[in-house]
Amino acid sequence: MTEEIIIAGFGGQGVLSMGKILAYSGIMQDQEVSWMPSYGPEMRGGTANVTVIISDERISSPILTHFDTAIILNQQSMDKFEESVKPGGLLIYDPNGISNPPSRKDINIYKVEASKEAAAMGFRKIFNMIVLGGYLKVKPIVILENVIKGLKKSLPERYHHLIPDNERAITKGMEIVEAVQTA
Amino acid sequence: MGKELRLMKGNEAFAEAVIRDGADGYFGYPITPQSEVMEYLMVEKPYEKTGMVVLQAESEVAAINMLYGGAGCGKKVLTSSSSPGMSLMHEGISYLAGSELPCIIMDAMRGGPGLGTIQPGQADYFQVTKGGGHGDYRLIVLAPASVQEMYDFVEISFDLAFKYRNPVIVLTDGAIGQMMEKVYIGEQKVRLTEEEIKEKYPWATLGKTPDRERNIITSLDLDPYRHERHNIKLQKKYKEIEKNEVRYEELNCDDADYIIVAYGTSARISQKAMDIAREKGIKVGIFRPISLWPFPKKALRQLSERVKGILAVEMSAGQMVEDIRMHSVETTPVEHYGRMGGVIPTPNEIVDIIENTFVKS
The missing domain is CATH 3.40.50.970 (Thiamin diphosphate (ThDP)-binding fold, Pyr/PP domains)
Structure with a gap:
């Protein structure tokens, strides 16, 4: 199994940390992982993206142009990465702030109302974990138990009290993810 | 582990x-x-x-x-x-x-x-x-x-x-x-x-002891003949390094018709290109120099005798390719593919180059 993922959105939305948690979760189940961020001018106030690969085999290129899954968190990233999903692949997005929803017919599209739900939960920052939950429901490449273990590894101890909230957010995402189109 | x-x-x-x-x-x-x-x-x-x-x-x-x-x-x-x-x-x-x-x-x-x-x-x-x-x-x-x-x-x-x-x-x-x-x-x-440093590296300038001359660390010597001797000593050392310290990795080179020579990030991207090419039935292997100096010239030369083409992939206008050309047999074509200015080559671009320059010709 090899899963090639791009997560893209604004800087500050937790794009890089979502990727990091996925990578750690992969390690927890003895898989090979790579995490390649966009860095430099892009990150300074603009869009941020990260390529994560989780695989049973040695990973070749950490830098990719086509992906099994795209997790899209803003319009700029939708414009940039919708085309980069492999035919038959998966696109997950939060409709908040998306004015032009994806239009491709040859991929599976799901949406997660994560921003809305995070606001309702009174914890806006956790929205990225809701999206992550939605993704893991559609493609359970890592199991929840290993995500929690991964969180413990990736978060400094002073944030460990937030892990139950993160778990709640992931579970919420799993509940509310909706299929828009299946190819 | x-x-x-x-x-x-x-x-x-x-x-x-x-x-x-x-x-x-x-x-x-x-x-x-x-x-x-x-x-x-x-x-x-x-x-x-x-x-x-x-x-x-x-x-x-x-x-x-x-x-x-x-x-x-x-x-x-x-x-x-x-x-x-x-x-x-x-x-x-x-x-x-x-x-x-x-x-x-x-x-x-x-x-x-x-x-x-x-x-x-x-x-x-x-x-x-x-x-x-x-x-x-x-x-x-x-x-x-x-x-x-x-x-x-x-x-x-x-x-x-x-x-x-x-x-x-x-x-x-x-x-x-x-x-x-x-x-x-x-x-x-x-x-x-x-104390351990003095023991292991007697040349180190950690203070003169009564039993030896002063240690001097310098690159300056105004006596040309003495300085030439120093240069000869350096060159001898470099020869020794060239003999002993060559490092490289070969991936799928045994049955390869074409090889990509690349190091660092380019080598990783080229591995993906190799996988895509092999799925298409083109037998591609990778030769990855790990020591860029000393360059693995002998191993490359031997490999170049057996393959139909060599592609150097670098994020430059073509620098390592000069060493590759120098150390490949003349009968094997050596091509270069590079991106510059911070652009990273993609695996598909590399596969296209192999198909268009070697396979189709």
């Missing part, structure tokens, strides 16, 4: 390896895309644990000369920088080589020339393998292609540096520095005491 497993950036793995290998001092000046090296060291504070010095110098020129001082005392010292910073350091590197001082210099290459860009590049190949500073000298140059190698090559580089009393360059780029992968971390080594 029994070792501690972590998820780290290439830059962080390099910095952790430096602490674990028992280095005595890091001297540097921040520059993207390798600033995490010093940042990581400042957070880890090895000066409180092992006594290792971590110092932000006022410039790259100052940092490289601090290495000269530290290395002259037989200490394990290093610096890291990126392309424009490396250019500033090459005067000092020539002095280090001339004075036969061991040290590690890590270059996380970015696109050039000039200030260029902060995105990855591989256009410093000429600079570190052919010179960079003045005079007849050579640097050992190792090119890691994974975060694990960023870790492992620190120990190897220090060992080589002290074995040959020569600077070692770890030549990497922004992509390997910034990406995270699994890393197995080794044991913490104990730093050498001054």
Whole structure:
């Protein structure tokens, strides 16, 4: 199994940390992982993206142009990465702030109302974990138990009290993810 | 493996390896895309644990000369920088080589020339393998292609540096520095005491003892004949390194019709290209030089006799390709594919080149 993922959105939305948690979760189940961020001018106030690969085999290129899954968190990233999903692949997005929803017919599209739900939960920052939950429901490449273990590894101890909230957010995402189109 | 497993950036793995290998001092000046090296060291504070010095110098020129001082005392010292910073350091590197001082210099290459860009590049190949500073000298140059190698090559580089009393360059780029992968971390080594350094490295300037002459570390000698003898000695040492320290990796070369020669990030991208090409039935292999100097010329020459074509993939206008051409048989065509200015080649572009230049012709 090899899963090639791009997560893209604004800087500050937790794009890089979502990727990091996925990578750690992969390690927890003895898989090979790579995490390649966009860095430099892009990150300074603009869009941020990260390529994560989780695989049973040695990973070749950490830098990719086509992906099994795209997790899209803003319009700029939708414009940039919708085309980069492999035919038959998966696109997950939060409709908040998306004015032009994806239009491709040859991929599976799901949406997660994560921003809305995070606001309702009174914890806006956790929205990225809701999206992550939605993704893991559609493609359970890592199991929840290993995500929690991964969180413990990736978060400094002073944030460990937030892990139950993160778990709640992931579970919420799993509940509310909706299929828009299946190819 | 029994070792501690972590998820780290290439830059962080390099910095952790430096602490674990028992280095005595890091001297540097921040520059993207390798600033995490010093940042990581400042957070880890090895000066409180092992006594290792971590110092932000006022410039790259100052940092490289601090290495000269530290290395002259037989200490394990290093610096890291990126392309424009490396250019500033090459005067000092020539002095280090001339004075036969061991040290590690890590270059996380970015696109050039000039200030260029902060995105990855591989256009410093000429600079570190052919010179960079003045005079007849050579640097050992190792090119890691994974975060694990960023870790492992620190120990190897220090060992080589002290074995040959020569600077070692770890030549990497922004992509390997910034990406995270699994890393197995080794044991913490104990730093050498001054007594142990005197014992192991009798050339070190740690104070004159009554039983010997003064140790002098210098690259200056105004007597041309004596200085020529010094140069001959250096050249002999370089020959010895060329004989003993060649490193490379071959992937799927046994049945390959075509091989890609690439190092660092380009080698990783080329692996993906190899997979795609093989799915299409084109037998592609990869020859990855790990020591860029000494260049693995013998192994490449042998391989070039058996294949129908060689493609050099570099993030440059074509630098390593000159060495590849020099060390391949004339009957095998050698082509180059490169992107410049911080653009990273894609696996599909590489496959297209192989199809169009070799397979279809």
